[in-house]
Amino acid sequence: MSDARAVHPPSVHNAAPCQAATTCPYCGVGCGVSATLEQGRITAVAGDTTHPANQGRLCVKGSALHETLEHSGRLLHPRVDGAITSWDDALDQVAARLSATRSTHGNHAVAAYLSGQLLTEDYYVANKLFKGFLGTPHVDTNSRLCMASAVAAYKRAFGADAVPCCYDDLEEAELVVLVGSNLAWNHPVLYQRLKTARSRNPLMRIVVIDPRVTDSCDIADLYLGIAPGSDARLFNGLLAFMHRTGRMDQIYLDRHAEGLEEALAAACEADVTLDAIAADCDIDPERLETFYYWFTSQLHVVTLYSQGINQSSSGTDKCQAIINCHLAGGRIGLPGAGPFSITGQPNAMGGREVGGLANQLAAHMDYHTPQALERVTRFWQTGTLVPTLPDGPGLKAVALFEAIERGEVQAVWIMATNPVVSLPDADRVKRILAACPLVIVSDCMANAEVLDVADIILPATGWSEKDGTVTNSERCISRQRGLTEPPGEARHDWWIMTEVARRLGFAQAFDYDHPATIFAEHARLSGLDNDPDAAGWRVFDISGLASLTRDEYDALAPIQWPVNARAPAGTARLFTDGHFPTPSGRARLMPVRPCGPQQALNATYALRLNTGRVRDQWHTMTRTARSARLMNHRAEPFVDLHPQDAEAHGIKDRQLVELTGICGRFRGRARIARAQRRGEVFVPMHWNEAFSGRARANALLAPYVDPISGQPESKHGAVNVRPLTHGREATLMVTTELAEDLQPVRDCAYWARIPMCHAVRWQLAEDSDMAERDWLAWIEDTLPGPLSQWSVDDARGRLRASSLQDGRLNWWLMVGPPDTLPSPLWLDALFGEASSEGISMAVRRRILAGHDSDARDDGPIICSCHQVGQYAIQAAIRDGDHSVEALGARLACGTQCGSCQPELKALLEEERDHVRL
Numbered sequence: 001m002s003d004a005r006a007v008h009p010p011s012v013h014n015a016a017p018c019q020a021a022t023t024c025p026y027c028g029v030g031c032g033v034s035a036t037l038e039q040g041r042i043t044a045v046a047g048d049t050t051h052p053a054n055q056g057r058l059c060v061k062g063s064a065l066h067e068t069l070e071h072s073g074r075l076l077h078p079r080v081d082g083a084i085t086s087w088d089d090a091l092d093q094v095a096a097r098l099s100a101t102r103s104t105h106g107n108h109a110v111a112a113y114l115s116g117q118l119l120t121e122d123y124y125v126a127n128k129l130f131k132g133f134l135g136t137p138h139v140d141t142n143s144r145l146c147m148a149s150a151v152a153a154y155k156r157a158f159g160a161d162a163v164p165c166c167y168d169d170l171e172e173a174e175l176v177v178l179v180g181s182n183l184a185w186n187h188p189v190l191y192q193r194l195k196t197a198r199s200r201n202p203l204m205r206i207v208v209i210d211p212r213v214t215d216s217c218d219i220a221d222l223y224l225g226i227a228p229g230s231d232a233r234l235f236n237g238l239l240a241f242m243h244r245t246g247r248m249d250q251i252y253l254d255r256h257a258e259g260l261e262e263a264l265a266a267a268c269e270a271d272v273t274l275d276a277i278a279a280d281c282d283i284d285p286e287r288l289e290t291f292y293y294w295f296t297s298q299l300h301v302v303t304l305y306s307q308g309i310n311q312s313s314s315g316t317d318k319c320q321a322i323i324n325c326h327l328a329g330g331r332i333g334l335p336g337a338g339p340f341s342i343t344g345q346p347n348a349m350g351g352r353e354v355g356g357l358a359n360q361l362a363a364h365m366d367y368h369t370p371q372a373l374e375r376v377t378r379f380w381q382t383g384t385l386v387p388t389l390p391d392g393p394g395l396k397a398v399a400l401f402e403a404i405e406r407g408e409v410q411a412v413w414i415m416a417t418n419p420v421v422s423l424p425d426a427d428r429v430k431r432i433l434a435a436c437p438l439v440i441v442s443d444c445m446a447n448a449e450v451l452d453v454a455d456i457i458l459p460a461t462g463w464s465e466k467d468g469t470v471t472n473s474e475r476c477i478s479r480q481r482g483l484t485e486p487p488g489e490a491r492h493d494w495w496i497m498t499e500v501a502r503r504l505g506f507a508q509a510f511d512y513d514h515p516a517t518i519f520a521e522h523a524r525l526s527g528l529d530n531d532p533d534a535a536g537w538r539v540f541d542i543s544g545l546a547s548l549t550r551d552e553y554d555a556l557a558p559i560q561w562p563v564n565a566r567a568p569a570g571t572a573r574l575f576t577d578g579h580f581p582t583p584s585g586r587a588r589l590m591p592v593r594p595c596g597p598q599q600a601l602n603a604t605y606a607l608r609l610n611t612g613r614v615r616d617q618w619h620t621m622t623r624t625a626r627s628a629r630l631m632n633h634r635a636e637p638f639v640d641l642h643p644q645d646a647e648a649h650g651i652k653d654r655q656l657v658e659l660t661g662i663c664g665r666f667r668g669r670a671r672i673a674r675a676q677r678r679g680e681v682f683v684p685m686h687w688n689e690a691f692s693g694r695a696r697a698n699a700l701l702a703p704y705v706d707p708i709s710g711q712p713e714s715k716h717g718a719v720n721v722r723p724l725t726h727g728r729e730a731t732l733m734v735t736t737e738l739a740e741d742l743q744p745v746r747d748c749a750y751w752a753r754i755p756m757c758h759a760v761r762w763q764l765a766e767d768s769d770m771a772e773r774d775w776l777a778w779i780e781d782t783l784p785g786p787l788s789q790w791s792v793d794d795a796r797g798r799l800r801a802s803s804l805q806d807g808r809l810n811w812w813l814m815v816g817p818p819d820t821l822p823s824p825l826w827l828d829a830l831f832g833e834a835s836s837e838g839i840s841m842a843v844r845r846r847i848l849a850g851h852d853s854d855a856r857d858d859g860p861i862i863c864s865c866h867q868v869g870q871y872a873i874q875a876a877i878r879d880g881d882h883s884v885e886a887l888g889a890r891l892a893c894g895t896q897c898g899s900c901q902p903e904l905k906a907l908l909e910e911e912r913d914h915v916r917l
Contacts, residue, residue: 003220003391003763005361005571005865007063008117015241017036017037017038017043018036018037018129019034019035019036019037020034020035020037020481020483020813021033021034021035021048021050021051021481021545022035022464022480022481022483023051023346023470023478023479023480024058024061024062024346025065025117025346025462025463025480026059026061026062026346026618027055027149027187027343027344027345027346027348028187028342028343028344028345028348028472028473028476029053029185029187029189029190029472029473029616030053030346030348030440030470030471030472030473030474030476031047031048031051031054031058031059031062031189032048032051032053032054032478032558033045033046033048033058033062033065033316034046034047034048034051035065035464035483036051037483037790040127040484041484042065042066042276042464042483042484043066043068043071044066045063045065045066045839046058046063047057047060047062047063047189049748050620050802051478052167052475052476052558053167053189053472053474053558054189054193055162055193056191057105057192057193057228058189058896058897059188059189059757059897059899060615060629060630060805060864060865060899061329061616061617061618061624062189062897063465063865063896063897064624064627064629064630064858064864065464067626067627067628067629067630067668068463068623068624068626068627069464069484070626071444071487071488073446073447073626074444074446074459074487074488075443075446075451075457075458075459075460075488075490076447076459076487076488076490077446077459077489077491078090078157078454078457078459078489078571079454079456079457080093080344080391080456080648081353081455081456081459083870085511087489087491087499089118090458091496091499091500092502092503093312093456093498094164094413094440094456094458094503095243095467095500095503095504096183096461097411097438097455097456098134098411098438098500098504099504099905101410101411101437102135103130103133103845104410105410105857107134107135107136107390107410108135108136108137108138108356109408109409109410109411110130110134110136110138110409110410110412111130111136111139111140111352111394111395111400111404111412111413111527112126112130112136112137112138112139112141112412112413112414112415113140113141113142113397113400113404113407113412113413113414113415113417113419114126114139114140114141114166114351114356114415114416114417115143115345115351115415115416115417115536116141116142116143116146116343116344116345116346116347116348117345117346117347117352117416117417117514118347118351118415118416118493119346119350119352119466119467119469119470119480119493119494120350120354120468120469120470120471120477120519120522120524121220121346121355121468121469121494121515121518121519122415122466122468122492122493122494122497123141123347123350123351123356124354124362124494124518124519124521124522125357125464125494125497125498125501125510125512125518125865126139126181126215126356126497126507127139127354127355127362128279128362128380128510129279129500129506129510130413130495131361131389131390131394131503132377132382132389132509133377133380133382133504133509134382134503134504134691135388135389135390136390136394137358137367137390137393137394137395137881138358138368138394138395138400138403138409139355139356139357139358139394139395140195140356140357140358140381140394140395140396140400140416140418141351141356141357141397142345142397142419142422143334143343143344143345143348143351143352143356143357144345144357144358144396144397144398144532144709144710144711144712145311145422145423145711146307146310146311146344146345146348146399146711146712147310147341147343147348147352147432147711147889148315148317148346148357148706148709148710148711149309149310149312149316149318149348149381149397149706149708149709149711150305150309150310150315150319150341151321151357151709151711152316152319152706152708153316153317153319153320153322153323153350154317154319154323155366155837156320156371156588156590157320157323157324157327157487157577157587157588157589157590158539158588159580159581159583159587159588160538160540160580160581160586161352161364161540161581162475162539162540162574162575162581163339163340163341163349163473163474163475163574164332164333164338164339164573164574164575164620165302165337165338165339165340165474165573166474166560166572166573167193167334167335167430167474168259168335168572169189169302169337169338170190170193170194170302170304170336171193171194171197171200171201171342171572172299172300172335172336173197173204173301173302173336173337174203174205174299174300174301174336175204175205175206175207175294175295175298175300175301175302176194176203176204176205176206176207176296176301176302176304177206177207177209177243177291177301177302177303177304178208178209178210178220178303178304178305179208179231179303179305179308179309179322179343180209180210180305180306180307180308180309180310180715181210181216181304181305181306181307181308181309182212182214182215182216182230182308182613183216183304183306184214184215184216184218184343184615184880184899184902185214185215185216185613185614185615185899186307186344186612186613187306187342187616188308188897188898189218189897190342191898191899192897192898193221193479193673194206194219194576195898198219201342203378204224204409205221205222205294205298205554206219206221207220207221207223207224207291207294208222208223208224209223209224209226209234209291210223210224210225210226210227210228210308210676210890211226211308211677211680211681212610212640212676212677213223213225213674213675213679213904214675215615215899216902217902218901218902218905222287222288222290222291223286223287223822224281224283224288224291224295225282225283225677226281226282226283227280227281227282227677227716227775228597228608228610228677228680228716229312229314229596229597229715229716230280230281230282230594231275231308231312231316231318231321231596232288232310232317232318232321232529232592232594233270233280233281233320234268234277234281234321235273235276235321235322235324235592236266236267236272236297236321236509236592236594237267237268237272237288237292237324237689238291238292238295238325239263239264239324239325239328240264240267240268240272240322241292241296242271242295242296242328242329243264243323243328244272245296246258246504247296247329248328248329248813248909249328249329249330249331250640251330252327252329252330254722255329255578256579256580256587256591257328257586257587257588258587258588258589259585259588259589259591260328260589261637262485262589262590263324263589263590263591263592264400264434264477265591265769266591266592266593267486267591267592269593274288274289274292276341276372280306286441286848287648294660295325295329296329299329299330299331299334299336299337300331300333300335300336300337301336301337302327302336302337302338302340302344303322303326303338303339303340303341304340305319305341305342306341306342306344307344307714307715308613308715309322309613310709311343311596311709311711311712311713311714311715312597312706312711312713312715312716313595313597313598313704313705313706313707313713313827314345314594314706314710314718315365315706315709315713316706316708316713317590317592317593317594317595317673317708317880318592318708319328319339319341319350319593320590321592321594323339323556323589324590324592325756326338326339327587327589328589328596332575332587333573333574333575333576333577333578334573334576334851335573338573340401340473341473342473343472344666345474346470346480347470347471348471348472348726349473350469350470350476350477351363351470351524353520353522353540353561356427357396358393358394358395358396358397358400358710359393359394359396360393360862361373361376361389361527362376362525362538363376363522363525363526363538363540364526364538364540365538366376367390367391367392367393369536369537370536370572373388373389373391375528375529376389376525377389379525379528379549380509381445381525382509384854394710395409396705396710397419397423397710397763398423398424398449398705398710398712399705399710400412400620400701401419401423401429402703402887403430404430404432404433404902405435406533408855409436410436410437410438411436411438411439411440411442412433412438412439412440412453413441413442414434414439414440414441414442414450415442415443415460415493416442416443416444416559416768417450417461418448418449418593418619418620418622418688419450420433420449420452420453421449421450421620421696421698422619422685422698423698423703423712423766423807424663424698424701424702424703424704424713424714425663425664425698425701425702425703426664426666426696426698426699426701427663427696427699428663428703430449430452430453430740432725433450433453434452434453438455439453439454439455439456439738440454440456441453441454441456441457441458442458442459442460442493442496443458443459443460443807444459444461444462444490445622446621447622447690448622449620449688449689449690453593458491458496458718459488459489459490459491459494460485460490460491460492460496461482461490461492461502462486462490462493462623462859463481463623463844464482464484464914465482465483465484465485465486465490466482466490466492466493467480467481467482467492468480468494468515468518468519469515469517469519469556470569471561473916474560475561475562476558476559476570477542477545477556477558477560477561477562477563478556478558479532479553479554479556486761491517491870492817494512494518495512497510498512498660499511501712508551508599514550515553516548516549516550516553516554517866518909519545519548519553520545520546520547520553521779522758523542523544523545523546523548524543524548526538526541526542526543527541527542527543527544527546527564528541531844534567534680534869536581537581538581539562539574539581540561540562540826541561541562541563541564541726541904542561542562542563543563543564543565544563544564544565544567544568549782552603555617559573566595569785575587576769584813588721590734596717597704597716598702598704598713599662599701599702599713599716600718601718603852604720605661605662605718605719606679606680606718606720607645607679607681607682607718607719607720607721607884608678608679608680608716608718609659609661609680609682609683609700609701609716609717609718609719610680610681610682610683610715610716610717610719611682611683611697611698611701611714611715611717612682612684612686612715613684613685613686614633614634614686615629615633615634615864615899616630616631616634616864617632617634617684617686617770618686619685620686621686621687621688621690621691622690625690625691625755626755628755628756628757628828629861629864629867630864630868631754631755632860632861632864633862634684634800635752635754635763636668636669636692636752636763636775637655637666637667637668637669637683637691637695638668638669638671638683638684638845639659639666639668639669639670639671639683639721640672640673640675640676640680640681640682640683640883641657641670641671641672641673641676641681641721642672642673642674642676642677642678642679643672643674643793644678645676645678645679645681645721645872646672646778648672649721649722649723650714650723651670651721651723652670653670653671653672653799654671654819655669655670655706655723655724656668656669656670656672656723656724656726656729656750656765657669657670657721657722657723657724658694658721658722658723658724659681659700659718659719659721660700660719660721660722661700661701661702661718661719661720662702662718663685663699663700663701663702663759664694664696664699665694665699665700665701666683666694666695666696666697666700666719667692667693667694667695667724667749667750668683668687668692668695670858675763681719681721683697683700684697685697685698685714687752689754690753691751691753691754692751692752692753693748693750693751694750695752698714699765700717700719701713701714701717702717702718720815724749725749725768726749726750726765726766726768727749727765727766727767727768728765728766728815728816729763729764729766729816729817729818730763730764730765730766730775730813730814730815730816731761731762731763731764731813731814731821731824732745732761732762732764732811732812732814732832733756733759733760733810733811733812733813733820733824733827733828733831734759734760734762734783734810734811734812735758735759735760735808735809735810735831736755736758736760737758737782738760738811739753739784742762742783743807744778744781745762745764745782745784747765748764748765748766748767750764750765750766751761751763751764751765751867752788755827756824756828756831757828758829758830758831759827759828759831759832760833761824761828763818775799775801775813775815776790776801779801779813783803783811783813784810785803785805785810785811786804786805787801787803788802788803788804788805789801789802789844790802790848790849791848793867798812798814798815798816798820799813799814799816800812800813800815800848800849800850801813801846801848802847804838804839804844804847806838807839808831808838808839809827809830809831809833809836809839809847812827812847812850814850821850822849822850822851822857822894823857823858823859823869825850825851826850827847827850827851831842843908848902857869857871858870858871858875859871859872860892861880862900862903862904862907863889863891863892863893863894863900864899864900864902865893865895865897865899865900866891866893866895867895868891868893871890872892873891873904873907874907876890876891877907877908877911882908883908884901884904884905884908887908
């Protein structure tokens with residue numbers, strides 16, 4: 001059996017430290033990373049100053065990449081039916097069971113569910129194997145959950161899934177509109193780039209449109225806190241306003257667009273007076289008029305939108321309403337102008353390029369594209385092996401899992417994603433997969449919950465090991481390089497699928513020995529029968545890269561597609577000539593009729609639920625939680641509530657609460673937030689059962705989807721909230737070795753697991769019927785090692801205890817309110833001490849207190865890059881540092897990625913208010 005380990009640049013094995021260029025595996029900005037390698041290990045990372053996406057900047061997640069590479073917690077060996085086995089046996093089992101499923105139930109009984117975490121080469125092989133040779137159309141991706149509505153709208157408007165803008169447009173714009181995007185937290189490097197551009201151009205204006213006051217509002221000239229789901233009404237109103245005030249670009253419309261009359265008629269079916277639109281959007285009419293006036297007065301306008309627009313049961317129409325306004329005003333194809341969908345994952349666009357969505361074939365060809373089926377069949381030469389490719393689209397993500405539940409799909413291969421956390425009605429998804437006859441999972445992390453329901457588990461490579469390409473939000477293809485050896489028996493995803501294909505009898509079509517050969521094939525297909533002067537041309541074309549040698553592929557510099565004979569150096573902006581790949585050659589305005597969320601509020605579920613990311617975490621935390629400093633900013637699952645809603649439900653700040661929805665429950669700590677609109681709550685999407693009990697946000701969401709894109713409605717849940725009934729709370733810190741064996745703590749009413757540098761911290765709340773728990777007895781039953789010291793305060797219901805064993809701190813427990821907990825950093829450092837003399841008696845006396853009398857408690861971490869806490873910042877403000885710049889000069893906070901600067905400004909304002917009072 002051939003083997004495929006990491007593919008290394010020649011310099012990586014040098015003994016002396018060296019630098020290697022790669023890309024970040026997190027958000028869609030696609031930042032370049034410069035990694036320092038020493039003895040085969042990455043010891044530091046920095047932003048790549050030569051990469052056009054980030055120009056040397058990295059956010060806190062990217063700057064912590066080297067802290068997430070420990071081999072502990074990785075999948076190391078293949079498993080079949082729960083038993084470790086060899087790769088040969090595992091691959092034989094995959095091939096045999098897939099063959100048996102197809103023989104018994106037909107090709108359509110097999111499916112694949114992919115991920116934007118895969119590299120383009122992995123994606124290409126998966127699409128080719130399942131659609132081209134296994135004959136099933138049921139290949140979809142978790143990009144369906146974040147980008148499908150944007151894709152559908154681009155295709156309806158332009159005839160192609162083609163983002164027309166580039167990042168430089170943010171610097172050349174006169175007006176930037178952020179809608180449904182908390183850019184400051186979700187794409188922080190791009191936010192800092194926009195912030196810098198605004199500081200250099202005092203005439204630039206920024207508008208933020210979002211139901212929540214987010215950190216992105218820090219640079220906003222105008223904020224519109226619209227009612228959830230009213231985006232299409234807002235932009236339909238803008239279209240009508242452009243018509244009424246004569247601000248449309250009639251010359252552009254006459255030459256390059258069609259469908260205005262129908263789009264305008266649909267927009268005007270409702271009352272389009274400013275007062276009526278403002279009332280429906282629940283915003284001030286004067287602010288609305290200001291936005292409309294700014295948009296119509298500037299030619300160079302970029303509208304940047306993301307999940308707040310896409311994740312809706314009418315997300316395609318919302319995207320379309322934005323595009324309509326840009327087409328009507330001719331605000332596209334120009335520097336600093338265009339509708340710009342910013343992707344969520346590092347390779348969501350690369351997956352779309354190769355056909356990773358169920359309604360695509362490959363190379364931006366759809367099933368309905370003329371001659372596409374014949375063209376791809378001819379290129380892949382599938383005719384001699386299978387009768388033909390599927391003749392129609394497959395099932396999209398939510399529908400796919402419903403088909404598994406009905407038994408129509410009998411086998412699913414899940415790669416690099418965790419659908420039992422990320423899909424709506426997540427508890428049901430886990431039950432569906434548990435009942436599926438064959439679930440194959442390829443992943444790199446051992447704590448992904450989907451592994452609990454897998455029959456075959458295949459250890460895959462992760463960041464720093466994978467080798468290939470990714471495409472970011474501005475169509476820029478970059479190399480993600482394999483720099484380190486994979487742990488254990490982990491293998492590349494493309495190699496795993498190639499080996500399965502060979503066992504299925506398709507060896508000739510999958511004769512790959514390097515990602516460069518896969519990329520070259522992908523590039524050739526993109527240029528096949530693709531003449532820009534002919535009907536049916538495709539915007540996606542990287543045929544100019546098809547002849548790269550392996551060395552040229554390894555050295556490939558970032559480049560934006562299309563890359564072909566006409567644009568050998570790539571293309572920054574699309575549609576600059578007003579020519580579109582539609583049958584008429586014109587862009588299309590589409591009629592949009594706004595509709596509200598499908599998850600309706602009622603007397604039982606009266607609060608509107610919004611879900612989203614936090615600043616320092618990524619997806620389901622399987623990787624970012626491995627960096628202790630990334631856990632400090634938001635350590636526990638939480639629920640943001642407006643103060644009046646909190647008061648109405650009897651909830652205090654930091655109190656444990658429970659949300660209930662039609663599908664499930666969520667438990668977290670309340671955060672009273674004036675940034676919330678009344679009647680609405682926000683919860684983070686990241687926590688799962690590896691880090692907390694009952695904190696999966698998507699367990700609350702009903703599986704409503706956009707009828708065009710199939711994207712789930714993740715921003716518009718319906719829930720109720722109540723204080724969580726529980727007994728006493730406790731904080732437990734244990735060594736990392738003990739953390740995995742503490743099953744009894746997971747039986748508490750609430751628990752959250754918080755990895756630290758040297759220990760693992762647990763926040764616990766006992767069940768209410770166990771309020772009289774004998775904690776000393778619980779210690780004896782649950783925690784290993786001797787009970788070295790303890791103190792009990794019966795009057796206040798508090799207990800503190802610790803265990804020292806072999807000169808080391810083994811565990812530490814405090815029963816009592818968490819607001820009395822000192823900063824855990826001193827204790828965490830103590831867990832890391834392992835001297836031969838052990839812990840001194842002087843230090844032992846301070847262990848029960850949980851802090852050193854000489855140590856400073858800096859409070860909750862605000863700046864994750866430099867680990868600067870709230871109390872230290874407040875002290876510096878009171879000592880005379882009255883600006884973000886002054887705080888940075890003293891404490892270094894806000895000087896690296898800049899993500900914490902809005903919070904620094906908030907603390908400055910709070911201190912000013914305190915002084916005024």
